[in-house]
Amino acid sequence: MLDKSDNNQENNHPISIENLQEKINQLEAKNKQMIQQHDQQMKQLEKELNNLKSRFITTVSHEFRTPLTTISFSAGLLENYSNKISEEKKQTHFQRIKQGIEQMTSLLEDTLIIGKLDARNLEIYLTSVNLEKLCRILVEEMQKRTNKHEIIFSCQGSSSEGKFDEMLLKKTTINLLSNAIKYSPGGGEIKFDLICENQQAIFKIQDQGIGIPKSDQDRLFTNYYRGKNIGNISGTGLGLSLVKHIVDLHHGKITIESEENQGTKVIVILPLNADERSQE
Ligand SMILES: Nc1ncnc2c1ncn2[C@@H]1O[C@H](COP(=O)(O)OP(=O)(O)OP(=O)(O)O)[C@@H](O)[C@H]1O
Numbered sequence: 634m635l636d637k638s639d640n641n642q643e644n645n646h647p648i649s650i651e652n653l654q655e656k657i658n659q660l661e662a663k664n665k666q667m668i669q670q671h672d673q674q675m676k677q678l679e680k681e682l683n684n685l686k687s688r689f690i691t692t693v694s695h696e697f698r699t700p701l702t703t704i705s706f707s708a709g710l711l712e713n714y715s716n717k718i719s720e721e722k723k724q725t726h727f728q729r730i731k732q733g734i735e736q737m738t739s740l741l742e743d744t745l746i747i748g749k750l751d752a753r754n755l756e757i758y759l760t761s762v763n764l765e766k767l768c769r770i771l772v773e774e775m776q777k778r779t780n781k782h783e784i785i786f787s788c789q790g791s792s793s794e795g796k797f798d799e800m801l802l803k804k805t806t807i808n809l810l811s812n813a814i815k816y817s818p819g820g821g822e823i824k825f826d827l828i829c830e831n832q833q834a835i836f837k838i839q840d841q842g843i844g845i846p847k848s849d850q851d852r853l854f855t856n857y858y859r860g861k862n863i864g865n866i867s868g869t870g871l872g873l874s875l876v877k878h879i880v881d882l883h884h885g886k887i888t889i890e891s892e893e894n895q896g897t898k899v900i901v902i903l904p905l906n907a908d909e910r911s912q913e
């Protein structure tokens with residue numbers, strides 16, 4: 634509909650056919666311009682999505698190649714030299730094959746969970762978990778992966794029983810411990826304190842590794858983001874973003890304190906009963 638100023642009623646000049654045609658032409662040109670802008674924006678978004686996809690595929694295939702190479706090497710050795718190598722050596726290669734498979738399974742699981750999170754399609758299943766017991770098992774498992782580091786676990790508080798999604802909680806702890814190991818290439822102590830008090834579980838994981846540059850610290854929870862100082866340490870940049878999502882799903886908090894070349898301390902605080910929190 635034309636407004637007052639358009640038909641020039643104020644000046645008592647009825648709008649002419651030419652003026653009307655000109656107005657239509659202007660509107661058509663504006664419309665065309667907007668469609669072009671929209672198309673350009675869509676193309677830009679599509680380009681960014683494709684970049685992200687190809688970066689993801691490159692990273693994931695690289696992360697798969699390392700364990701696959703180990704598995705293939707150890708399996709080949711066991712197949713061809715079975716009667717020439719000691720029982721101890723055989724066990725080492727069986728362990729390497731198992732670890733390689735675990736690494737690939739975990740990468741696939743993380744990718745699937747991230748996919749579900751992005752589609753807002755991840756549900757958590759809360760069950761009773763004894764945190765101290767779970768953490769001791771995970772520490773033992775992670776300690777087997779390294780002989781350069783010593784993981785020192787401590788548990789304080791009267792009861793460490795709470796309601797959590799056990800699978801997601803395991804992922805969180807494993808991701809944080811594996812970061813502490815991976816980013817301390819020189820080895821050393823990794824302190825893992827579990828404190829259960831005031832209806833909260835506090836996980837503190839502290840290493841003496843390469844630390845995180847200040848300029849990277851704001852973006853650690855972004856998918857695929859990795860610090861500038863990682864050198865050739867492998868990773869997909871998905872771990873911490875997964876951890877942050879899991880902590881949020883449990884109504885918890887995560888903070889990271891780090892100094893480059895001094896080490897990193899990650900603190901995760903979770904309510905012992907996330908179920909009650911979600912009903913608040
Ligand atoms: N304990 C740590 N010490 C030093 N840097 C860390 C530590 N934990 C995380 N970072 C930095 O944060 C980045 C993101 O960590 P995140 O766990 O998300 O990914 P990643 O370890 O690179 O890969 P992934 O966990 O998927 O294998 C890392 O690339 C690294 O730069």
Ligand SMILES: [Mg+2]
Nearest residue numbers: 812868872873
């Ligand atoms: Mg990681």
